[in-house]
Amino acid sequence: MYIKSTCLAIVACSVYLTAAVSSEVAIPTFDHWEINPPPAGYAGMAEVFPPDRDYPQGRIVAKGAEAEKTFISVFCTVPVETGQEYRLTLDLESGGANEQAVPAFRCTVKNAAGTEVIVNDGGLPKAAIAGYASSRTFVCAENKLASSADGQLRLTFYVMGLKSGSVTLTGAKLVAVGASQKNDHQPAEFPDGRGGLIFNEDCTEFFYSRPAEDMNIEGLKRYMDRYLPHGHQIRIIMLNPGSHNNNFGATSSPVMWEGVTFNADGTATDRFGKKLEPGVTRMYRNMKSFCDNGINVYHVWIDHLRQRGVSPWVSLRMNDAHDAMTPDEERTDHRKDPEFRIAAYNPGDWHDQSSDYEKPEVRQLFLSIMDDYMETFDADGFEMDWMRFGRFFKHGREIVCAPLLTDMMRHFRAKADEMAARRGRPVKIAVRVPPRPDAARRLGYDVQAWADERLFDILIPTNFLWSTDADCPVADWRRIVGSDVLIAPGIERAVNPYVNTGFCGDAAIRRGFAAGWFHRGADMVYLFNHMSMDPDMNDGIMCTVGAPATAEKGARRHPLTFPDFPYIGTSRSSELPAAINPQVTRAFRIPVGKAPAPGRHAWVVAGFNNADAPVPQCRLNSVLLPQAKRLPPSMLGDFIKKALAWNIPDGILLDDENVVEITNDADKQITANWIEIQISAE
Amino acid sequence: MYIKSTCLAIVACSVYLTAAVSSEVAIPTFDHWEINPPPAGYAGMAEVFPPDRDYPQGRIVAKGAEAEKTFISVFCTVPVETGQEYRLTLDLESGGANEQAVPAFRCTVKNAAGTEVIVNDGGLPKAAIAGYASSRTFVCAENKLASSADGQLRLTFYVMGLKSGSVTLTGAKLVAVGASQKNDHQPAEFPDGRGGLIFNEDCTEFFYSRPAEDMNIEGLKRYMDRYLPHGHQIRIIMLNPGSHNNNFGATSSPVMWEGVTFNADGTATDRFGKKLEPGVTRMYRNMKSFCDNGINVYHVWIDHLRQRGVSPWVSLRMNDAHDAMTPDEERTDHRKDPEFRIAAYNPGDWHDQSSDYEKPEVRQLFLSIMDDYMETFDADGFEMDWMRFGRFFKHGREIVCAPLLTDMMRHFRAKADEMAARRGRPVKIAVRVPPRPDAARRLGYDVQAWADERLFDILIPTNFLWSTDADCPVADWRRIVGSDVLIAPGIERAVNPYVNTGFCGDAAIRRGFAAGWFHRGADMVYLFNHMSMDPDMNDGIMCTVGAPATAEKGARRHPLTFPDFPYIGTSRSSELPAAINPQVTRAFRIPVGKAPAPGRHAWVVAGFNNADAPVPQCRLNSVLLPQAKRLPPSMLGDFIKKALAWNIPDGILLDDENVVEITNDADKQITANWIEIQISAE
Missing domain, CATH: 2.60.120.260 (Galactose-binding domain-like)
Structure with a gap:
């Protein structure tokens, strides 16, 4: 009708x-x-x-x-x-x-x-x-x-x-907004010097997602340019060629397509004779084509990024365990041998298939790979990505083994200094670690010792995968690393309130994370697993998330998230979903960075797992908010069946942490599975 | 038969x-x-x-x-x-x-x-x-x-x-053990200077538990002597006369029996005409009897403790909310008025009935009480007990209000310094705070600022009530407070693996807590709510828990416990009870202090909620332990229906943190509700 x-x-x-x-x-x-x-x-x-x-x-x-x-x-x-x-x-x-x-x-x-x-x-x-x-x-x-x-x-x-x-x-x-511009990839300016995005490009996305026609120098440049709209805030791109193996033909580790047979009909089989799926076949073929044509992907990207005014770095995933249980991935001796795995007795857990760094052979492999990359690539810096996957030692032996990683860090710093002397310009070091200091310690990273010996220049506290830690304690990290180190907390692709809703959020959520961290003293913001975000969303992210002013002034969303890291002995600690019994109040603590000046609109938004959930009361910082209005729940994510918004009057929101309280004054239980503070654009 | x-x-x-x-x-x-x-x-x-x-x-x-x-x-x-x-x-x-x-x-x-x-x-x-x-x-x-x-x-x-x-x-x-001794209350020696117990005596136990015949100077002395067996390690007793009201006749706050009518038949009624229960009647009558006889309980105890070689301090509970919902407890104006409560809209939560310290009248009351106590009592020091109950500001306003507490701390330090000058000997200050720095900050205690201004001499990180935080991060606290402050983590009476099993444990568990904290750099150990432990157990505690050597060398138990403090916005985070599905492994991280030398026996002990639970596998620090032996579950606590012990071979236990892994290799779920590492006496 x-x-x-x-x-x-x-x-x-x-x-x-x-x-x-x-x-x-x-x-x-x-x-x-x-x-x-x-x-x-x-x-x-x-x-x-x-x-x-x-x-x-x-x-x-x-x-x-x-x-x-x-x-x-x-x-x-x-x-x-x-x-x-x-x-x-x-x-x-x-x-x-x-x-x-x-x-x-x-x-x-x-x-x-x-x-x-x-x-x-x-x-x-x-x-x-x-x-x-x-x-x-x-x-x-x-x-x-x-x-x-x-x-x-x-x-x-x-x-x-x-x-x-x-x-x-x-x-x-x-x-x-702003003057009329060509799509010239011109970087943003940072009036007060603070800010900047660090972008991590993984080792497969380009080769997996792009057609064979893009496997050339122009295709490589075009791909990077996607991340660089006019006014982008990217200062560093971390280029990751792999972990135990590599995608560009290095000899310090096996190439990813080692043992793969490329058949005349376009298919490929692994060395066990198993047919590979079309996407993987395309990826391996694309990687290999550059080797066959004598093009080093990273040389091209490093040169191109420098021309674009972006600092090129190379990142090494220190212990990636993707697909570690598939025979095809067992390309190094110590990945074949269960003795070299952290806990082969837990076959269901990828993390536990990571290599045991207490074995000297494993440490030597990664020392050799990084040495090779530092020798090979004229990058501005190198990242030790300790968060892929983040588990390095047998359960319970992390702290006693921490000096082994500190020794490796000393080696990397010495090697970077050697390369800097040879090249006549600085070669810096970044480390990706979990968002909480106690988690770092319990994973075997003695960040305090690394900082005391000045073994790195950028600290990147980041969740493992399932969400972003909006509550990353930047001030605590500052106390540990001092003022000479840049702190760049990281945003993961997933924005889950708990594992695993499949929700990835939008640019406003990322401005929220960034605004919160900048307020706590962060220097930059890091983006992980953002290669595959849709380009339209990328533009919004690249141009607004990376500086205190743009993150703070844009419309921003501050969802309740949770810390996520793979140390043994603590269950994941998301506050959501939160079942709230009748006549019970549950409280949630949400950091929002700098509280907005009066005149900007702000709301508390809550999602519930049941379309029939009664409407609860909501307080912010102990003040009862006006009656809720109903939202289409699809705005928040498919897992939310009912969504409510409460307008926040001026003067209630505080800098940094705010407490949202949901009081269930009905006679049946409700379950909140999303809590957020949203602030309109300035 | x-x-x-x-x-x-x-x-x-x-x-x-x-x-x-x-x-x-x-x-x-x-x-x-x-x-x-x-x-x-x-x-x-x-x-x-x-x-x-x-x-x-x-x-x-x-x-x-x-x-x-x-x-x-x-x-x-x-x-x-x-x-x-x-x-x-x-x-x-x-x-x-x-x-x-x-x-x-x-x-x-x-x-x-x-x-x-x-x-x-x-x-x-x-x-x-x-x-x-x-x-x-x-x-x-x-x-x-x-x-x-x-x-x-x-x-x-x-x-x-x-x-x-x-x-x-x-x-x-x-x-x-040791030479034959008289029961002379002689304190222990501390060969290396480290150690000592601080014992908190609450404001009601003596008056509630002792008969009228003990309400005299000798009765007071005898009561204190209970805590002081030969070789006791108590260095300080914190004497607590109350919070919003007092038990000894001070005028800076109402006396606890204010408005109570003592009837000729031995009963008593409150000012609303309600008959009081016999225990409370006895307690009020006992308190009042000292006033009637002109005996100041605390003068007696302070003198007596000094004679015994124990340092007498006075402790003020800064915001106790016991029975705050009963009209009889509403003796000050701001306890009557819901506006003065933190969150009167949560009537079921005692914490929320605490007084709102953002109100100047409330802060002034407690400043006056402490001033009065400092003037009245010739004690060696005064404790601000910020953990009774630990909530001081409206939800969400804790951090923005933290400077108000810092101002109070400045006042207390100045007053103590004034008294020290007048008395010609030091008057020190202790603060009781939650066991984790982030919790302190979120409750409104800027301990870093207090430490920077040297506003206290002893830091007492303690759980609120339901358990003891075996994992108290002493080294993190040390970084915050520096080396001049003594750190004395606190043991609560309850030893729950989760809320609330009703379990209180034994002296060996307390040696375990102490040994763990001493290893992390604690100076002393604090005992809260131990007034009512049975005297036999008290002796074991008083003589062995308070020094690194005796705590470490005695039989000790290291149960998995949890941090417990009343800040808003985080649910309690106990790892137990832990449901473990078939073919799943759960891990638990347990600090044990210094690992025992070879030759001492050690076990992992696990309790389960079901007598029919299948026997799982157990690993310690990734090493599979020999087959479990069954224990009578009553050894652990009534809530445990099945208990197992695995012997730990020499060389597996590590200093400080150890990881216990329970693998359920059966086909039905099991639920662990107790995990412990036990070490035999040297």
Whole structure:
């Protein structure tokens, strides 16, 4: 069922609101937006209203249809400049919309052939409903807007899955941010010197994800350039060629495709005669093609990054255990022999298949690999990635064996100094360690000793995998490492409130992490496993997460996460999911960095595992917040079945840590599986 | 059924083993022990065997009776000296005894009237079975042995509840420890200067537990002397007169019995007319009697302790919330007014009824009380007990309010310095804080600032109540407070593996805590809530827990415990109970202090919540331990339904942290609710 509101007249372009600031693009009032008919098999209704006193832009009210699949879509067009970056902010209200409803937006332009090309979609990452506004920065990329036939951007607002109630668009703002720019990969400036992103590129993503046509020098450069939009904040890219084996033909460890037979029909078999899956086949073939063509991937990338103004480093995963149980991965003697594994008696745990560094042969292998890389690569620095996978000694022997790692660190520093003397420029060292000092100690890393002997220049406290530790105690680390070392806490790809929801979040969440850490004295921010984020999201991350000002001023989200590291003897300690019995209060401590100045909006957002969960009370720092509004839970993640937002009045949020309390005043248990403080853009 | 073994001939004294060392008391070989008939209604059988090559002392085999209540008892007598302290060690073996079987021992002497008087009973606190040997130190107290008619000590070994299988006594050793001494309350010496106990006496125990006849100066002295056996290691007793109110008639806060009417019939009613329970009535009456008689309890105790060579201090509970919801406790205005409570909206939580220190009136009250105490009492020091109850600010406002507590600390230091100048001797300050630095910070205690300004002399990191934090990070605290401050981690009465098993443990567990902390650099050990431990156990604690050498050399137990403090936003983090699924391994990290020299026995002991739990594998520091032996679970605590012990071969235990791994190789889940490393006496 598709009903076009009687009060809607299609108007080509005509009436625009006056833009409040010079960089704001005027958007037609909502009574001038056009309603698309729903796709075949879908229903839904939109009604548009002209401006009035309460709604100066007018309104678009989307209504669902109980019994049918629904899709409601309205659009307008606005003039835009090629290469300009814009931020879109939408204001929505919910009229009791069912929680499966998802509001979204899409930005398109017409190319020379007259075809609509999507510039930005899926939009509203955690968009706004029920007073819960959201902004999104997007880039109208040069190659797309250049082919725009009419210099117009089409903004489409759409709502999916709306069964009952309504969703109302009450405001839309499009602001050009910064001057019009070419896609020149120009780095951002850091006015106060603080900040910068460190980006880790893993050893397989390029070869696995790119077609054979990209396996050349231009393909390598293009791939790196993806990470470097105009205004990017990346200062260092850590290039990782592997761990026990390598992807570029080094002789200090086996190559990854060792023993693989590439068949004439395009397939490949491992040395046990097992057929490899197509993706792995492509990856090995791509790696090998560079060797066959005499191109060293890392020489190319190191040179290219330097030209782009980004510092190239090489990272060695000190003990990666990916797929360690598959025979194909057992390419070194000590990976074949169970005696060389940390705990072969735990076959289900990858970590336990890591090599036992108490064995001199294992340490010697990694000393040799790093020596080889330092000799081979004219990089600005080298990273010892102690967090892949982070387990180095038999259970219980970590602390007594810690001096063995300290000895290795001494060797690496001496070798780096030797290379620096030979090359006539500094060669630095970074170490990736767990986010908490006690975890580092219990994994066998005597970071205090490393710091006392000045064996490294950058400390990268990072979770292992399942989430990012928003609560990383940067000040504690500072006490340990002193003021000469840079501290760059790390963001993992996954943003789980507990293991494992499959949620990866958005740029606003990453600004939240960064703002929290910068407030605690971090120098930079590190990105791990971000190679595979979608490019659109990458742009938002690369340009805003890496500096105190941009992270703090952007819309930011501060979810409750947990520390995650593989030391033995402590279970993972996520506070979520949190079952809350009737008449019980549970509290959650959330760091938010610098509290926003009055005038920025802020909300506590909570997710629950049951669509029927009664609405609890919420306090922030002991102050009871106004009644909750309901959000579409899909904004947060598929694992959340009900989502609520409470507006935070000015003056309640504090710097750094804040306490959210959820009081269940109903008569049945509720289970919170997401807690977040969200702050609107400045 | 009572069967006396045919091979037993009752021999009055006769055959003794040769004592291996001069201080060892010769004990009759087991074939010369006498079998008591079981009490009426009980059955059981004992069989005794003479020495052979494998059992140089012979054996006593106790066997049960499946269908009946059982009690098997054998005894011998040995000559002992009056006032001498002895240590008894027993070796036992289990022949598949049912787990309800409890082996025990009793030591008795005959008094002048010929009556058996118990010197020590209930014995074998966590005694030995299945190769799990146990020793116990006990004192044959002067007043008891003095009345021994024959200078003999009777050792009775008995087994209760033995249904199936057998328990065999294979060895017994009685050694005199130290020279014969009078009960002169002489303190221990600390050869290397390190060590000492700090003992906290609460504000009610004496008045609640003692009869009216003790309410005089001699009664007060006798009470303190209980804590001071010959060779005690107590250096400081913290005397606590209350919190918001007091027990001795001060005017700086209400007296505890304010508004209470003492009736002629011996009962009492509070000011609301509610009849008080007899114990509380007695307590108030006792407190008041000293006031009525013009005796200041604390002046008496301070003088007496000084005479005993113990340093007297006064402790103020900075925010006690005991019974805070009962109207009778609302004696100050700010306890009546919900606005002055931290979170009146959580009526079920005592902590939340504590007073809000952000209110100036509250801080002023406690400043006044402490000023009053410093003026009134000529003590060597004063303790700010920030851990009763440990919550001082509204949830989420702790960190922003921390400077308020720092200001109070400045005031206290200044006042102490003023008193020191007036009295011409030092007046020191101690602070009781949570066991973990991050918890302290999140409760609003800026210990780093306090240390930087040298506002205290002794740091007492302690759990709140439910357990003792065996893993207290003393070295982290040392980094914060520096070398001039003494660190005295605290032992709570409860020894729970999780909340709340009701288990309080024994002296060996306390030696374990102390040995662990001394190894990490602690200076002293603090005892909280130990006023009410049974006197026998107190003696063992007071004489052995307080110095590195005695704690380390005694039999010691290192159970897995958990940190417990009341900051908001983190759930309690006990690792136990630990459900372990089939084919899964769970690991537990246990600090043991200095690893024992070869030759001392050591075991991993695990308890399970189900008598039918399959026997898992156990590793220590990655080494698979020999097959488990079964223990009577009652040795560990009532909440444990099955207990196992694995012997630890020499060379596996490490200093400080050790990792116990339990692998469930059966096909059903098991749940461990107790994990411990036990080390025999040197």
